[in-house]
Amino acid sequence: MTPDTLLMACRFVHDTVLMLLWGGFGYLATLVPRGLAEPVAERLTIFRLAAVSLALVTTCAALPLQAAIIGDGWPDAVNGQVLGDILASTSVGKAWLWQLSAAGALAIAQGASARLAPMATAAMAALALASLALSGHAVMQGGWQGVVHPLNDILHVLAAGAWFGALLPLVLVLARFGQPPFRTEASVALRRFSRAGHWAVALTILSGTGNSLLIVGWPLGWSSTYQALLTAKVAVVLIMTATAILNRYWFVPRLGRDRASSLAAIRAGTIAEIGFGLAAILLVSVFGLLDPGGK
Template structure:
C-alpha cells in the first residue's frame, strides 16, 4: 500500500467514525426524549466503542502516513526529524495536533456519566469535524476568503454529519414505534428528526454549492479531471439520499399508522441512506486528496 492510499483509508475511517459520533450524539442529546435516548445510547454501545477506537487509531496512524507522503516514502514515516518538521512547520501538523487533542478527549468522555457522555461526545466530535477544515481545499485561499471557506466547510461537515450520523439511532428508534411504553416517545423523536433534517439538508445543499464555487468556481462539469468527476458522483449520490429522505418523510411516515408495510419500507429506506452515505464518505476521502483542476 502506498502512503497516498493509506492516507485515503485513514481519512475514510476517521471521517466515518466521527460523523457517526457527532450525528448520533447530537440527535440523542437534543431531539430524543430522555428515557428513549438512554435506551438507544445503550444499544449503540458496541458501535460507539468501535467508532471511538477507530477515530483514535486513524489519528495515530495518519501522522506517519502524512510524513511518508511529505518525505521520501515509508522510510520517512517514522523519521524523527521529518515528523518534527511536519508537526512544527506545516498546516498538516497543526491540523493533526488539533485532531490528536480532541481524539484524546474522546477517550476521556467515555469515563463520564451517561447524560454528560452523550452531550460531550457530540461536542468533542463536532470539534473534530471542524478541525478537518484546517487543511485541504478549505485552506486553499488567503485572507478573509480562507476564513469564509473554512467556516462554510464547517457548516457543510456539521450539517451533513447531523443528518447521516443520526441514521443508525433513527433506525433503532423506528424499531420502538410499536412499543406500548415508549412508542409515543419514538414518534416524537422521529418527528423532531424530520424537522431538523429539513434544516440540515438545506444547509448541506447551500454550503455544498458554496464549496464548489469557492474551489472550482462553478459546477464540477469537467469530467476529464478526476476531482470533478468524483465530486459530481458525490453530488449525485447525495441527491439520491435526499430523494429517499423526502419519500420516507412524505410518502411513508403518513402511512405508518395504517400500514405495517410502510414501517418496513421506512426501515429499508433508512438502511439505503446509510449505504449511500458510506459511499459518499469514501468519495470525499478520495477526491479530497486530489487537485481540483487539470494538471
C-alpha cells in the first residue's frame, strides 16, 4: 500500500471521528434536555474514548506519511532529518504541530467530569476540526482569498460536522421515544435538532459551494479526477439533504398520528444520512490530496 493511500485512509478516519465528536457531543450538551443527554452520553462513553484515541493515532501517523510522500518513499517516513525539515520549514509541518496540539487538548478534555465531558469534548473537537483548515487547498492562495478561503473552510467543516455528527446520538434519542420516562425530553430533543439542522444544512451547502468556487470555479464536471470526485460528493450531499428534508417535513409531522411507523422511518432515514455522510467524507479524503488542476 502506498503512502498516499494510507494518508487518504488516515484522513477519512480522522475527519470522521472529529465530526462525530464535535456534532454528537455538541448536540447532547446544548440541545438535548439534561435528563436524556446524560444517559445517552454515558452510553457513548466507550465510543467517545475510542474516537479520541483514533484522532490521536491518525494525527501522529499523518506526519510520517507526509514525509514519505514528500521524500523518497517509505524510508523517509522514519528519517529524522526529513521529519525535522518538514516541521521546521514547511507549511505542512507547522499545520501538523497545530493539529497535534488540538488533538492533545481533545485527549486532555477527557479528564473532565461526566457532566462536563460532552461540552469539553465538543469544544476541543471543534478546535481540532478548525485546525484542518491550516493545511490543504485552503492555504495555497494569496491575497484576500488566502484569508477568506481558510475561514470559509473552517465554517464548512464545523457546519458539516454539526449536521453529520449529531446524527449518531439522534438515533439513540429516537430509541427513547418508546420509553415513557424519556418521551417528552426525546420529543424536545428532536424538535431542537430539526430547527438547528436547517442552519447546519444551509451553512454546509453555502460554505461548500464557496470552497468549490474558490478552488475550481464551477464544481460540476468530469474534466479531471478532482472535479469528478467533487461532483460525486455534491451529488451525495444533495441526496443526504433530500433525506433530511423527507424526515423533517414528511415523517416528523406524522409522529402524533402514527408514532411507531413514523419513528421507524425517521430512524431509517437518519441511519441512511450517516451512510451518505461517510461517503461524502471518504470522497473529500481522496480528492483533498489531488491537484485540482491535474488530470
